[in-house]
Amino acid sequence: MKVALFVPCFIDAFFAEVGIATLELLERLGVEVDYPLGQTCCGQPLANSGCQADAAPVEALFVENFKGYEYIVAPSGSCTHHVRHHFDAIEQTEEVQQVRARTFELVEFLHDVLKVDALPWAEFPHKVGLHNSCGTLRALRHASMTELGEPEFSKPMTLLSMVKGISFASPSRPDECCGFGGTFSVFEEPVSAKMGYDKVNDHKAAGAEYIVSADSSCLMHQKGCADRLGLDLKFIHIAQILNGARA
């Protein structure tokens, strides 16, 4: 199985360790991974701002980099959501549609495609609170949603439960948005920060040592909030835990 790794721009720039963990984890699971060197971004920040014309060449470049692969895997729910559900600033050729359909977020790729049932190298002796980003929760359907009252399921929880020594904290509002929201975080700063404060306080009150998520963008925002509040909380991407990080 030949897979292309998409490392979104802000992960590339700020969170190299998340890209590394994703790559190593896929390799451990026997996947042959390519990292197309000409990649930049999926165009989401532009498209979410309404700027379709500015997003178009970025989307075209994405397709140029990732066309022809059987799967494209990204350690980011929101970028995957953009590619799969919104990516329409460019003409929807067969090639474009194929790239969109073949793009997977890491957790769903592990859970649905590889059907991982053991992670013998993974051990994380800490109490973690899981943060499902809104993109993974409501768009990619990583887990059941409280608004719908549907039977409970959680793909990230299923994977994390394979990790030795891990325990979980349950926040009171598990699927409330943390307030990152891309450019929302700067253009609607007062509400964004307040939502972030409420989110990290909720996890802290539930006894979490770490907040784990499939989205580094939410974590970057929450860490910024927790650090400002002086909360003793640590943040880690799910790829790192599944790849065997101990702390």
Next chain:
Amino acid sequence: MKRIDHAEASSHFIAETEHEAFHDRRLWDLRQKRDRESQTIPEWQALRDLASAIKEHTLTHLAGYLEQFEAKAKANGVQVHWALDAEEHNRIVHDILAARAVRTLVKSKSMLTEECELRPYLERRGIEVVETDLGERIQQLDDEPPSHIVVPAVHKLRGDVADVFTRTLGTDALNDDPHYLSEQQRVKTRPYFLKAEAGMTGGNFAVAETGGVVVCTNEGNADLSANVPPLFIASVGIEKLVPRLADLAVFVRLLSRSALGSPITQYTSHFRSPRDGGEMHIVLVDNGRAERLGMEKFWTSLKCIRCGACMNTCPVYRRSGGLSYGAVYSGPIGIILNPTHDLRKYSSLPFASTLNGSCTNVCPVKINIHEQIYHWRRIIAEHNQLPFVKKAAMKMAGRLLASPKMYRRSINVTDAAIEHLPRFLLYSRFNAWGRQREVPATPDQTFHAWYLKNRRMDGKTPS
């Protein structure tokens, strides 16, 4: 019209920490009650599908149902009026009142009359208008618009209400007991019901089959407004039609459960014909609805039954308050309705959302609210209504991200380059990030650089 600055307004709301905390808690509590109550109904999701289908059917056959409704209402002895816009609506209502020398009008809560700004219109013409819904009366006495479409004064604490009542109704300044306050309002409002020559309500539904208007309330004030004075006027948006009584049942099951987490409103009143010796009028109002019906991406917003569930679940609304939207309709539903009235004035509202999608999940008529918010952003950009800073930043970012070479150069990790890295990634107003949050630590290297070092023998960067 000046643009609404939602972010600026929200900062003032959040600064009132006790108010903000109460507001968030109170509305989240309504959301949780809604969850519990909806989960007692196994067919809840099927009901939502059905409600959506009935509304879509009605809206796509609206002309026929409106004519059926009008004919039936007239046969019931009701006088039916058609208003193209707010101005015409207000003129019709005023003409009816003036012709009968009405000096005092009691009315129950109606978002449509708020939308048409009826109250100031009538007051300017010498007619006293008394809101009789408790929350709406509080807002009227405080000279503020409603901040929520179901609980209009939810942003106020009991002490605020006590202050307003002391100032306007002369209540005991030291007594902020909610029972005392609501009893005082009741006592002071009763005489108006007896004195008023006319009463007015909105309408939650209009049933084509019966020609009747249905009003759902918890206080019974709509019934008093409609039944006590000799003249009764109901203003109804043309999207409120449902074909049959049997269809209405679906909505009655959904409405209060979605709004307040209660099985049903205390009163579900059907007004079909004038009372003995009285007069009844129905004003059917368009005010932009027909135009919205023609908008491919947005017409389904007309399915809205004004339950407010999207507001209760919205994390942004709960932390910024309804008044921060600067519009009659606030929260997620307001974000998608208001720009149809004035794109420029409300151009910031579609950005007052994280696109988290919770609103869409709770909507009892399955409006894809967050997707419509997303789409409004495109319309705003296309109509050149983005703030200059954002537009310029997006243009620059688009150019950078479309070129691997320029992109690599810009995030190439050197001490000098790292300085503008966050600025580039977080766009303009970068200071906004750091005001209440720490900035991410400077990384040692990019993933790209690590990959070239560790996985590629040639170590070359693409050109």
